Amino acid sequence: MSSTSSFHPLPSRPLTVAVLGATGAVGQELLALLTERRFPVGELRLLASPRSAGRRLVWQGRELTIEAVSAAAFEGVDVVLASAGGSISRRWAPVAAAAGAVVIDNSSAFRLDPEVPLVVPEVNPESALGHRGIIANPNCTTILLTLALAPLQARRPIRRVVVSTYQSASGAGARAMEELRKLSRTVLDGGEPVSEVLPHSLAFNLFLHNSPLQPSGYCEEELKMLYETRKIMALPELRLSATCVRVPVLRAHSEAVNIEFEQPFPVEEARTLLAEAPGVELLEDFAANRFPMPTDVTGRDPVAVGRIRQDLSDPNALELWLCGDQIRKGAALNAVQIAELLLDPAWREAAAQPVGAPSASTVGGAV
Template sequence: MLGASGAVGQELLQLLDERQFPIAELRLLASARSAGQKQQWKGQELIVQEVSAAAFQGVDLVLASAGGSVSKQWRQAITDAGAVMVDNSSAFRMDEGVPLVVPEVNPDAAFSHQGVIANPNCTTILLSLALAPLAAKRPMRRVVVSTYQSASGAGARAMDELRDLSQVVLDGGTPESSVLPHSLAFNLFLHNSPLQANSYCEEEMKMVNETRKIMALPDLRFSATCVRVPVLRAHSEAVNVEFEQPFPVAEARALLAEAPGVELIDRSDENRFPMPTDVTGRDPVAVGRIRQDISEPNALEFWLCGDQIRKGAALNAIQIAELLIAA
């Protein structure tokens, strides 16, 4: 494993244990700065090793969650060693010949790899689980999404900062952020990834391009607005989907209730729909408030929540690995 000390790396270690992933030897690799640290896993103490080309010899699978620059640096050494890299960064997602995989949506794509399989962006993973069963029934014309993204998307330090600065506000102080560009304590702001030439930010364009690739719909009309909100680790999304023809709400609800990786929380009589607390620390993506768009007869609207660290990152990577070993 490359990058075990971060929030996603820690979740990967937990899930490898929980899901009883078959492992003969687990190597934890990191930069020289982190080498020598100790990690507890399944009752044993593992020593973090400094990453090197030699460290990949004899390895079958590398779960990489150390960032795009690290993945790019070690890709060749990993593939030269005969290992397959499941990469959680954005480094290779749109590369020709690198499959971008959500196992419940496009599992067959995983087997076209050339040594690297990309794990999609967290918001894309959560969205695709809800889109796929609907798109399989009726072709989609257009998708419009607004995301409400938790602090965990910016890493463990951002989560710690949200906790700390929330207490500062409660104590009457003025929060000053050093990890995020603005304090998230009792606040929200538009995603701070770099703006592109089209005035969409990088995070928004990740959703656009990755969803098109996963769904094999290169011309899908898609627009996204991404917002960072004061939630620790679960993302939420408001989704509007226009189809080629009307889509009865009852039919959509039934399809989503049976969809793999999806949990339906859609109790209109109680005004009870998915919340981040419903999915934190859990595998399913919760979907609800499925309704007819009153402005467009061919469109549906719905709301979803999913754990960003779990299904939005670590769990999806391990599910990809499980596909490979089951083949």
């Protein structure tokens, strides 16, 4: 992984934290995680679009008023956790950084910028330490994938990855989740589902990912997995092909992954490495044909990996299956973990001890 020559820690005091996009599903999860992980918040500012300004949210028993995002809103802010979309981030992240804040951005706006670290804390934590004011949070499917690839790559070099994703409605936001519920009821009642949030109904249906198609024939989501994985793992020549599919699951994404190595990789060795890898849990019972499901990880931190097996078509390849909560580790949790990397050691030690507060697994209509 890449190295850095400087470390820019956050101040050793309770921090002023702004959540940009506070009303969305990821924003709501961010608020829950700040409490759950004991992040040292002194003041919390909730920022959103002007249409949401004036709304009130309760956090830690206090009623807070949502502010419209503006340059003045970033004055005195130490950390911005942004989850409001690429256009909003491109406009406001540089403003916040210029005001002295560290911006951890959940959009795609800065992910491939060579001056901006793209970080999964369990994979390339050192990349965050030399930031210049903005740190990018990777795409949800990329985060889940790299957690499984990194411990294996550290043991034997990877030559090629082929991945198919099964992405839940949560990846398109709270409105898509609610639409899936509504249209499923419509179908069960004998009606014709008409989608307004997604291009097609997900009710008892699936479709190839709806991000824009590129000249290569791959969609934008699939290319994110390629280029972001290369950057995070410092493997600029990694061969990776992805097919991304939207499926009728409310929350948590799944991935079928084929990994080709430079040499054979014993299955039991891979299983041991993944069982011990940070952020990963091994969940497999071959006798019972029981492997990770979205319901196993909804509202939880670990990425569940299982059905690790030898690829019968290639002696150097393994197959595996994984599931991870898109809103949590695929977005909000990863962002908070990045912020934790920037705490000085004393603050970091305290923040790393969860208090056992309930997860926001029902936020944004999730179940």
